[in-house]
Amino acid sequence: MSDSALPLVISAPEPRTLDLIFTPEALARFRARYRIVETSPEGVAALTHDVLAEARYIVGQPPIAPETLERMTALRCVFNVESNLINNMPYETLFSRGIHVVTTGMVFAEPVAELGLAMALNLARDIVDADLAFRQGKELWGGEGNRAARLLSGADVGIIGFGDLGRALNRLLSGFRTRTKVFDPWLPPSILIENGVEPASLDTVLSSSDFVFVVASVTSENQGFLGTKAFARMRKGAAFILLSRAGVVDFPALMDAVRSGHIVAASDVFPQEPLAQDHPVRTLPGFLRSAHRAGALDIAFKRMGDMVLEDMDLIDRGLPPMRSKRAERETVSRMRSKPVDKN
Amino acid sequence: MSDSALPLVISAPEPRTLDLIFTPEALARFRARYRIVETSPEGVAALTHDVLAEARYIVGQPPIAPETLERMTALRCVFNVESNLINNMPYETLFSRGIHVVTTGMVFAEPVAELGLAMALNLARDIVDADLAFRQGKELWGGEGNRAARLLSGADVGIIGFGDLGRALNRLLSGFRTRTKVFDPWLPPSILIENGVEPASLDTVLSSSDFVFVVASVTSENQGFLGTKAFARMRKGAAFILLSRAGVVDFPALMDAVRSGHIVAASDVFPQEPLAQDHPVRTLPGFLRSAHRAGALDIAFKRMGDMVLEDMDLIDRGLPPMRSKRAERETVSRMRSKPVDKN
Amino acid sequence: MSDSALPLVISAPEPRTLDLIFTPEALARFRARYRIVETSPEGVAALTHDVLAEARYIVGQPPIAPETLERMTALRCVFNVESNLINNMPYETLFSRGIHVVTTGMVFAEPVAELGLAMALNLARDIVDADLAFRQGKELWGGEGNRAARLLSGADVGIIGFGDLGRALNRLLSGFRTRTKVFDPWLPPSILIENGVEPASLDTVLSSSDFVFVVASVTSENQGFLGTKAFARMRKGAAFILLSRAGVVDFPALMDAVRSGHIVAASDVFPQEPLAQDHPVRTLPGFLRSAHRAGALDIAFKRMGDMVLEDMDLIDRGLPPMRSKRAERETVSRMRSKPVDKN
Amino acid sequence: MSDSALPLVISAPEPRTLDLIFTPEALARFRARYRIVETSPEGVAALTHDVLAEARYIVGQPPIAPETLERMTALRCVFNVESNLINNMPYETLFSRGIHVVTTGMVFAEPVAELGLAMALNLARDIVDADLAFRQGKELWGGEGNRAARLLSGADVGIIGFGDLGRALNRLLSGFRTRTKVFDPWLPPSILIENGVEPASLDTVLSSSDFVFVVASVTSENQGFLGTKAFARMRKGAAFILLSRAGVVDFPALMDAVRSGHIVAASDVFPQEPLAQDHPVRTLPGFLRSAHRAGALDIAFKRMGDMVLEDMDLIDRGLPPMRSKRAERETVSRMRSKPVDKN
Missing domain, CATH: 3.40.50.720 (NAD(P)-binding Rossmann-like Domain)
Structure with a gap:
């Protein structure tokens, strides 16, 4: 398969990094299966129309303006690896279009x-x-x-x-x-x-x-x-x-x-x-x-990458994601946790 | 039932005490069901022939000389509530006569x-x-x-x-x-x-x-x-x-x-x-x-009394003890733990 | 609460009946909490505009034309108690509007x-x-x-x-x-x-x-x-x-x-x-x-009613349904089981 | 180790056979570790004084007269593979001498x-x-x-x-x-x-x-x-x-x-x-x-041999048997099941 035939992923996982959430082996598989466009959360809006139009997945929780989302006609799932749901994207439109928003906090x-x-x-x-x-x-x-x-x-x-x-x-x-x-x-x-x-x-x-x-x-x-x-x-x-x-x-x-x-x-x-x-x-x-140390183990972060890969595989095959947790229309606006600023 | 018809128990639980190993309710039941002759471990040898002849149970691990044991013709079980087996009684004779020696350390x-x-x-x-x-x-x-x-x-x-x-x-x-x-x-x-x-x-x-x-x-x-x-x-x-x-x-x-x-x-x-x-x-x-604190909880000691009562009840009905752990001929002489000197 | 203030439910559970899927106690609770408009599956389209506009839930799997659905502005969930998903309603519109379609077959x-x-x-x-x-x-x-x-x-x-x-x-x-x-x-x-x-x-x-x-x-x-x-x-x-x-x-x-x-x-x-x-x-x-007898126990049918009541209670409180199984956009069209014609 | 140094086992497992209770591999191990004298239950009494004196184990439940038992000075355990305890050996003497009588019926x-x-x-x-x-x-x-x-x-x-x-x-x-x-x-x-x-x-x-x-x-x-x-x-x-x-x-x-x-x-x-x-x-x-078919599976019989080997190994090392079930002084005389006459 030529590289350009691979599904496109916009990667903006800040404050996580791909090295944090993927083991080296998983990251290699991720890179082999997908075209990955890495950017900062703020950089998403500035991506080319082609990239936006082809993106099947977003890894991260970047701000997404309605007009940006409109251009993302192939988008299927946002993998929020931060896990708190910030009110920085038009969730209603995402849900209405059947685009999944999933979190990986269960790790x-x-x-x-x-x-x-x-x-x-x-x-x-x-x-x-x-x-x-x-x-x-x-x-x-x-x-x-x-x-x-x-x-x-x-x-x-x-x-x-x-x-x-x-x-x-x-x-x-x-x-x-x-x-x-x-x-x-x-x-x-x-x-x-x-x-x-x-x-x-x-x-x-x-x-x-x-x-x-x-x-x-x-x-x-x-x-x-x-x-x-x-x-x-x-x-x-x-x-x-x-x-x-x-x-x-x-x-x-x-x-x-x-x-x-x-x-x-x-x-x-x-x-x-x-x-x-x-x-x-x-x-x-x-x-x-305990100084907020309960969850932040390296092994937990690494499992995020495994979850992302498993769910991408399901969605690639026309199935719904089963591994990560889906945001729900009813509750997304009720969640009020502060986002993490360190891993 | 007149008190004298109750089975006789020699109680010498040192270093434990009856109050340590029985809850008040269990101790009341114990006293209601049995005639209890309380003595020190060293006092057992000095008990009257009648008491020795009638004793069905010993609670504790007092030294027992062969000639004392010979007089204890009704003895059925020694309840060692200390749990380490000291070489201070003729185990072979006890086993040969079918007298159980049990420990309660599993609490x-x-x-x-x-x-x-x-x-x-x-x-x-x-x-x-x-x-x-x-x-x-x-x-x-x-x-x-x-x-x-x-x-x-x-x-x-x-x-x-x-x-x-x-x-x-x-x-x-x-x-x-x-x-x-x-x-x-x-x-x-x-x-x-x-x-x-x-x-x-x-x-x-x-x-x-x-x-x-x-x-x-x-x-x-x-x-x-x-x-x-x-x-x-x-x-x-x-x-x-x-x-x-x-x-x-x-x-x-x-x-x-x-x-x-x-x-x-x-x-x-x-x-x-x-x-x-x-x-x-x-x-x-x-x-x-940890300063040998792992087991010595009050609730554990209290369970000893429950075990003793359950096994006495079985033996009273002609059944073998099932709750406590029986000392074994093969291994009794191999156990070399130091006895406890505090609870 | 005056009866007219109760949420409205359109009930068309054929081939099930309310008596099949509810115990008498659960049915009493159902009737006490909701205004229930009972009809046949074919009768849904003929319901008054008021009823359609007020209906929060549908119990059953009646055919729903797009124009009927358009009138159902308060609809929140379709409880498909038959459990096979027939292609007789505009699922895409339902999903897009955030109306849940759930099945109770897990009973x-x-x-x-x-x-x-x-x-x-x-x-x-x-x-x-x-x-x-x-x-x-x-x-x-x-x-x-x-x-x-x-x-x-x-x-x-x-x-x-x-x-x-x-x-x-x-x-x-x-x-x-x-x-x-x-x-x-x-x-x-x-x-x-x-x-x-x-x-x-x-x-x-x-x-x-x-x-x-x-x-x-x-x-x-x-x-x-x-x-x-x-x-x-x-x-x-x-x-x-x-x-x-x-x-x-x-x-x-x-x-x-x-x-x-x-x-x-x-x-x-x-x-x-x-x-x-x-x-x-x-x-x-x-x-x-075995003549398709594996699932069709009365106790199983009765659990359907319990599931419906539990999920209605969640949705009434602004929460997503958690008890029944949600139909998924990705898989609803793939399911090809024949509907049951007997319970 | 010369064959004569191996522990001696008297094998009289009737109505079982060694082929019934041992897999071929287990039987080979059994024969490699022990000198096995095979006889009928009735033949035990007629064994030579040397064989009786050296026998460490009996496999089976042959009748044992008190005078025969007296000659069996090395006996450590009777493995009753029939599992019902027949009153055909002096259990009190066995228990008094510390000879285990075990059954394998738990298979x-x-x-x-x-x-x-x-x-x-x-x-x-x-x-x-x-x-x-x-x-x-x-x-x-x-x-x-x-x-x-x-x-x-x-x-x-x-x-x-x-x-x-x-x-x-x-x-x-x-x-x-x-x-x-x-x-x-x-x-x-x-x-x-x-x-x-x-x-x-x-x-x-x-x-x-x-x-x-x-x-x-x-x-x-x-x-x-x-x-x-x-x-x-x-x-x-x-x-x-x-x-x-x-x-x-x-x-x-x-x-x-x-x-x-x-x-x-x-x-x-x-x-x-x-x-x-x-x-x-x-x-x-x-x-x-069901015609008494519940237990009589080949796999169950074969596990008997495994149990016998595991317990012989423990006893050979001076430990008590732990795998089979020991007959108890208190209850041996109460058991009244008819012996099986077929496997």
């Missing part, structure tokens, strides 16, 4: 779920402070060091949000025989039941769990929905693990609930990132901190 | 497995030092903090020893889709295969795993069997998690392997406990420490 | 999978003819009656097609520790791997399986794709279980393969239904027959 | 469980009579043929007895999401809970199950314990599947319960085997028959 589900489980076990067994005490010669041996220790096995677990991350977490919990309740108003109860968890109200999840995992995205409606009242509803001594976005939580209220000794908490996300050097959460006892 | 399997999994995830994600850095305002954000991070999901896992603890660990791993190899010369390969793991030689487990969990008991034959050569066989950067007994490891060699950067490690057990204040493991980077 | 996955598993076990153990022999006093006892018997546990299993039905079957197989290979060109390999099965070519599935389950839909491209060559590739004595549509198989070739003794087979579907009285498959030894 | 658990599951599905979907009707041109199509059809998925299941067979059955059910209750008075409730089933009384199991599987062995205490009252307690239309021994059931009462239409039933075992030609169960509608 983060497994690494985030692993860190979330690790955080829960750390809170349950006080691993960080026990190691610090050991370094300082102040460790307590055996049962004496376990006054507040408890098991995750058999515990009451609550999960808020049951997208890819909630499901990954639920899978990791499968060996722990937990009783798991889930609050997710975007899903019908029967899907939760099929996944072996119990659908529950937010209040029930908060008030009847030993461990509460928050994996819900921020939307235009749920900003700060977990505040003072929510934490007060939690069981004394329960653990609160925040994995998705700081925006869903009233952070000062969370800190108060931990400071008072009512709950313990762990978080991978913070109201400002990086966080001010003098932010009080830095030294708050009963709080385990 | 520790679940809590130890949870801590072991937590340790593995901590090593994989460097959670302790990341939290310390955060406290000090030196944290690295996102991918920058994940240079050495990796997943347990999909990893090659090795387990050395597949008793109750190895099985509990394997169960916790069930959601991680690991490829798990097990070395346990005391088990036929087919039992390992039935448990979904791959039987392997010690060398294969060491050399082809990203995470190696050591859960084997110390025996007269395997003291210090994991030394310099074993650690050298491990993959560069692999994690070694020691959960059973320090005696199976050449501890200085383990520290050398960590110090050199070849592997990272975590341990719940140490050559001396408590450990000298100036022991170099206290500050060794790449080593996660 | 059949579980009952069909159960019958499929039962058929496989029947073929493996020759249950029908053994019972017949027993009735006639000709049974063979013990091992003598098991000359050709084999296990499903641990067997090589092949599945052709991995939609809802393939997944339901795979779930039922989870206790059997089979090695399962799947051929499904519409899915990326990684999704198969995540489901614990091995992606494979059609030839590999056929030639390396002890049991082959066919659960693929008929499309415009795969009619009769399993013929003489396919059966010849199968292992001697293997079992072929046809569960989806007779159209994917060259039926005479299948019968030949069974007649020759090369394979055994079972089928729930036939080239004509009902089948001619003198059709040779009726008495073909080595062939297990 | 039948998997094939019997598969047939049991198949029977349940056959009763739920009426597969046999539907195929017969199809042969005769009288089949009912679709829902019309499913008037009494139901699902196993999600059903209430009861299991009576939870030995190897009950556990194998429970494993096969794992994909069916059943609510499973178990009655087994020989096991502590916590072991049932650990296996994911609910401990229950016999009455609860009978009265609250859609499918009741009987997998309990006959003992001196439970002969015919399932009679008229038991069947009357069952749910109308429930299915009763008998897999272990006919002796636990009052067979005429079972037939009455089926004849009256109260329940449906399947059985692999019968009061007399072979059964009289005019026995009324042969033509009883609602009853599915």
Whole structure:
């Protein structure tokens, strides 16, 4: 096949790079199968009419003006490898024309779920402070060091949000025989039941769990929905693990609930990132901190490229994409996460 | 039923206490169903002939002289709630007479497995030092903090020893889709295969795993069997998690392997406990420490009492005990763990 | 809420009925939440402009002319409870306007999978003819009656097609520790791997399986794709279980393969239904027959109503449907199953 | 190693044969590792003093007189490959001397469980009579043929007895999401809970199950314990599947319960085997028959040899057998199954 017969891809994956999201082998396959026009997000509008007219795919989330989109008559799918949906392209027109917009953020589900489980076990067994005490010669041996220790096995677990991350977490919990309740108003109860968890109200999840995992995205409606009242509803001594976005939580209220000794908490996300050097959460006892490291593993980024290739292969054969997650008309405008500015 | 018709139990559970191993409800049931003669381990020999002759059960691991045992004509089972088998009673005579000797140590399997999994995830994600850095305002954000991070999901896992603890660990791993190899010369390969793991030689487990969990008991034959050569066989950067007994490891060699950067490690057990204040493991980077806290949770001790009651009920009905673990003629003399002196 | 404020539903579920697809309780809820205009499929075009303009949902698969659709300005979703997609409405316009077309056929996955598993076990153990022999006093006892018997546990299993039905079957197989290979060109390999099965070519599935389950839909491209060559590739004595549509198989070739003794087979579907009285498959030894009974259980039909209610609730709240299966632009025109004429 | 240095095995496996229980490869390994003295069960007593003195193992269940046993000073284990424990050797002396008596009957658990599951599905979907009707041109199509059809998925299941067979059955059910209750008075409730089933009384199991599987062995205490009252307690239309021994059931009462239409039933075992030609169960509608074929698969017999080799290997290394099932002092005298007279 002459190169010019290959399908054309506009590549503008910033802030990712092709080297970040593809293994060398996958990148070689990508380059062998497609004509790739690499540009910056801002450069898309300036591409030639020929390039725009021939482009079958976009990799990235560049701003697309309606008139640019009009010229892209062969476009079939936008692969948003950043994963937050910015309001910088005419989604309605894309949907109306049957052009898929897909995100690859599900690659983060497994690494985030692993860190979330690790955080829960750390809170349950006080691993960080026990190691610090050991370094300082102040460790307590055996049962004496376990006054507040408890098991995750058999515990009451609550999960808020049951997208890819909630499901990954639920899978990791499968060996722990937990009783798991889930609050997710975007899903019908029967899907939760099929996944072996119990659908529950937010209040029930908060008030009847030993461990509460928050994996819900921020939307235009749920900003700060977990505040003072929510934490007060939690069981004394329960653990609160925040994995998705700081925006869903009233952070000062969370800190108060931990400071008072009512709950313990762990978080991978913070109201400002990086966080001010003098932010009080830095030294708050009963709080385990992680600097937005839950998902950003190299292996996760590399899986993005695999997803892109698998879905391009399906679309090339006239089939719909099945691997990435499709943006939905109904919810695209509700998603309000800030875009990432670092990988 | 008049009290004197109840079966008689000699209770000498030191270093445990009845309050440690029974919940209040279970203890009430225990006292309602049995006549309980409480004594110290040393006091057993001094009990009256009547008490010895009527005793159906012993709870504890008191020294029993052959002539004392001869008087215990109704004895059916010794419930060793300490769990290490000390050579202080005539096991051969007990076995020959069909008196069961059972241990309740399996209650520790679940809590130890949870801590072991937590340790593995901590090593994989460097959670302790990341939290310390955060406290000090030196944290690295996102991918920058994940240079050495990796997943347990999909990893090659090795387990050395597949008793109750190895099985509990394997169960916790069930959601991680690991490829798990097990070395346990005391088990036929087919039992390992039935448990979904791959039987392997010690060398294969060491050399082809990203995470190696050591859960084997110390025996007269395997003291210090994991030394310099074993650690050298491990993959560069692999994690070694020691959960059973320090005696199976050449501890200085383990520290050398960590110090050199070849592997990272975590341990719940140490050559001396408590450990000298100036022991170099206290500050060794790449080593996660826990002061023999893995199993000693109150909930685990309480399950011992439940096990004792369930097995007494079976034996009372003429059935063999099924809940506790029976000591075996072949292996009782091989077990060489030091008895615990604290709970 | 006054009745006229309730969302309007046009109900034309023929050949189903509301009583078939709703339990009495679900139907009561349906009637309480919606204004329901019941009509025949042909009656839709004759509905008043007001009804058309207000209709939010259609239950059924009535013919819809473009000009009728134009009047349905509030339409949000067509609930096709028949499940085969007939080319009787302007799908492109529906998709372009963002109106969902969903099917509820996944309710059949579980009952069909159960019958499929039962058929496989029947073929493996020759249950029908053994019972017949027993009735006639000709049974063979013990091992003598098991000359050709084999296990499903641990067997090589092949599945052709991995939609809802393939997944339901795979779930039922989870206790059997089979090695399962799947051929499904519409899915990326990684999704198969995540489901614990091995992606494979059609030839590999056929030639390396002890049991082959066919659960693929008929499309415009795969009619009769399993013929003489396919059966010849199968292992001697293997079992072929046809569960989806007779159209994917060259039926005479299948019968030949069974007649020759090369394979055994079972089928729930036939080239004509009902089948001619003198059709040779009726008495073909080595062939297990079921008269399209696999899915048509009352409990399955009743679940359709539950699905409809759950998805209406989501759409009413501005969310996309999650429970039913959405028709896809890319594949709607490829589906070529004959509509059912009986439930 | 000279042949005379090999451990000596007395082989008297009747009614099995070495060719039945060993694959050719396993038999070659057996012969290479051991000196095998083959004899009939009755011939054991007549073996030379040297052979008796040197024998480490017996394969089979020959009668052993106390004086013969006294000469067998090196005996370590009797491998009873018939699996029912006949009272033809001094078990107390064996146990007292620490000689293991093990059975290999667990090889039948998997094939019997598969047939049991198949029977349940056959009763739920009426597969046999539907195929017969199809042969005769009288089949009912679709829902019309499913008037009494139901699902196993999600059903209430009861299991009576939870030995190897009950556990194998429970494993096969794992994909069916059943609510499973178990009655087994020989096991502590916590072991049932650990296996994911609910401990229950016999009455609860009978009265609250859609499918009741009987997998309990006959003992001196439970002969015919399932009679008229038991069947009357069952749910109308429930299915009763008998897999272990006919002796636990009052067979005429079972037939009455089926004849009256109260329940449906399947059985692999019968009061007399072979059964009289005019026995009324042969033509009883609602009853599915299997001529004691559930376990007797060649692959099951061959696994016996593998078990024997694995356990001999452990015992040769000074370890206890772990693969086969040990006879217990407490229960050996309670087992009352008739020995098999055919394989």
